[in-house]
Amino acid sequence: MLRGSGYLTLVVVILTVFLAAGVMGFLDPAMDASSDPDWMFWVWTAANVGLLARAPFVGLLIDEDRVVRRGWVRSRTYAASDVVGVGSRGYSGLLNRGSQSRRFTMLTLKRANGPTVEVPEVTGRAATTAHSVSAARSVLGLDGR
Helix, strand or coil, rough: EEECCCHHHHHHHHHHHHHHHHHHHHCCCCCCHHCCCCHHHHHHHHHHHHHHHHHHEEEEEEEEEEEEEEECCCCCEEEHHHHEEEEEEEEECCCHHHCCCCCCEEEEEECCCCCCCEEEEEEEEEEHHHHHHHHHHHCCCCCCC
């Protein structure tokens, strides 16, 4: 399993702050409990707890015959034989929408039959991402490419 530990830590901290803010807002003793919409608290809490529970599984799993990109909400599976190259580029995920970061990079998968897949779940400094790229190439048998 390849993952960006700094990215993962940052998102977990943000989700924990959102969860704490929701709990503190719901448990505010100054609010009138009779007019408080309880269902909003439970939806907010369930969404945050669900995303936090998914955190240990976020990343890139490379199996013998498949490559699974496990995101925060869904997973995508690609045939390992379909991946012809592994590289990196500037991070442009949800935490940096609309532009590419010059400081942080993310892993990319070049597919034979389809567009290049960006993997923002494996994000970090250039040296960290280079290590992840090397590891992914090695597991996929793409060392010479």
